[in-house]
Amino acid sequence: MTEHKWMMSDKPDDDGDPSLLVQTRPKTKRPPLYKVLLLNDDYTPMEFVVHVLERFFGMTHAEAFEIMLTVHKKGVAVVGVFSHEIAETKVGQVMDFARRHQHPLQCTMEREE
Numbered sequence: 001m002t003e004h005k006w007m008m009s010d011k012p013d014d015d016g017d018p019s020l021l022v023q024t025r026p027k028t029k030r031p032p033l034y035k036v037l038l039l040n041d042d043y044t045p046m047e048f049v050v051h052v053l054e055r056f057f058g059m060t061h062a063e064a065f066e067i068m069l070t071v072h073k074k075g076v077a078v079v080g081v082f083s084h085e086i087a088e089t090k091v092g093q094v095m096d097f098a099r100r101h102q103h104p105l106q107c108t109m110e111r112e113e
């Protein structure tokens with residue numbers, strides 16, 4: 001009986017591409033998360049910002065007041081972390097609400113590392 005020697009790249013599952021040989025677990029990449037940021041300005045009333053945080057981010061009055069003060073003092077704060085779609089919705093709601101009340105309040109989103 002003669003021993004069979006596989007010839008180069010004739011094994012059933014090996015076409016010679018090394019990148020296909022090292023995958024052990026299936027990839028389950030989680031979707032990225034996005035931070036929603038509120039920016040300070042000199043004109044938007046503090047009470048308006050507190051109301052925004054209560055209304056669109058589900059904060060209590062005390063939580064909202066604390067975050068508002070952080071933005072006022074530091075210039076910016078993360079007010080929530082969401083999927084891309086939810087973050088976009090929150091930013092849109094805040095920007096629209098601020099514009100309708102003629103306040104220059106700015107809200108943006110940024111991918112979380």
Ligand code: TYC
Pocket residue numbers: 038039040041042043044045046049068069071072105106
């Ligand atoms: N700096 C504003 C003021 O003194 C208050 C303020 C807080 C504005 C937070 C925007 O995101 C903001 N009236």
